[in-house]
Amino acid sequence: MDYIFRILRFDPKKDQDPYFQDFSYESEEKKSVLEALMDIRNDQDSTISFRYSCREAICGSCAIVINGNFDLACRTDLESLRSPLVVIEPLPNLEIQKDLVVDMDPFWEALQKIEPYLHSEKIESSQGHLVDDRDMDRIFQFVNCIMCGCCYAACPVASRDERYLGPAALAKLYRFVRDPRDIRPFADLSRVNTEGGVWGCDTIFECNKACPKDVRPADGIVALRKKLVIEKIKRLFRLGR
Numbered sequence: 001m002d003y004i005f006r007i008l009r010f011d012p013k014k015d016q017d018p019y020f021q022d023f024s025y026e027s028e029e030k031k032s033v034l035e036a037l038m039d040i041r042n043d044q045d046s047t048i049s050f051r052y053s054c055r056e057a058i059c060g061s062c063a064i065v066i067n068g069n070f071d072l073a074c075r076t077d078l079e080s081l082r083s084p085l086v087v088i089e090p091l092p093n094l095e096i097q098k099d100l101v102v103d104m105d106p107f108w109e110a111l112q113k114i115e116p117y118l119h120s121e122k123i124e125s126s127q128g129h130l131v132d133d134r135d136m137d138r139i140f141q142f143v144n145c146i147m148c149g150c151c152y153a154a155c156p157v158a159s160r161d162e163r164y165l166g167p168a169a170l171a172k173l174y175r176f177v178r179d180p181r182d183i184r185p186f187a188d189l190s191r192v193n194t195e196g197g198v199w200g201c202d203t204i205f206e207c208n209k210a211c212p213k214d215v216r217p218a219d220g221i222v223a224l225r226k227k228l229v230i231e232k233i234k235r236l237f238r239l240g241r
């Protein structure tokens with residue numbers, strides 16, 4: 001089948017503004033969007049920049065916007081687009097470093113703020129820290145996050161308020177809060193009991209729609225809110241006694 005790839009180009013060293021460039025692409029075989037981009041780069045223009053690594057929907061680095069939808073280039077079959085025109089854009093709301101490569105620093109900085117790793121007790125047992133299957137089931141949805149940044153790029157609040165931690169970081173925090181091995185004190189949650197944290201979210205769920213791994217990060221934000229409200233009620237109840 002014949003395709004036109006309309007790719008957003010921008011090199012801040014020489015271009016005033018981003019622009020679209022069209023490339024003809026023909027493929028008889030089944031190809032992913034990432035494979036097509038690699039073919040175009042190899043055969044037509046070696047200056048096109050884009051990120052990728054695993055090619056297996058695991059590393060999250062190939063996240064882009066394809067015909068208006070957030071997705072991973074490596075797991076999107078060209079045929080599934082059902083369109084001879086394939087419009088490729090970088091993730092929005094993040095500074096373009098070159099073509100489809102964006103500056104992910106704001107995303108990583110937000111994640112770092114929630115300390116995205118297990119705060120566990122020292123384990124003496126040689127069996128490690130066994131976790132009940134039901135506990136794992138509760139957080140499995142959030143464990144699936146591959147940190148691609150689609151949700152962050154789609155989030156209208158993250159795009160206008162640099163204080164806002166964004167969906168991936170908040171969902172990741174919930175993943176650890178619900179992990180029975182994590183011993184971080186509840187007081188730690190006060191850091192997200194703010195407009196830059198869970199109360200900044202507009203609950204329009206753009207992040208859930210954008211996530212290519214069905215993490216539904218806004219579910220984690222809503223659950224964190226509930227937890228904060230319940231803890232507040234408990235505290236008031238204790239004070240009243």
Ligand code: SF4
Pocket residue numbers: 154155156157158166167200201202203204205206207208218221
């Ligand atoms: S639901 Fe919240 S986190 Fe998700 S896109 Fe909307 S504002 Fe952002």
Ligand code: SF4
Pocket residue numbers: 060144145146147148149150151152167168171210211212213214215216217
């Ligand atoms: S929650 Fe989904 S969209 Fe957001 S970073 Fe994780 S995998 Fe990507």
Ligand code: FES
Pocket residue numbers: 051052053054055056057058059060061062063072073074075
């Ligand atoms: S290349 Fe790793 S997720 Fe696509």
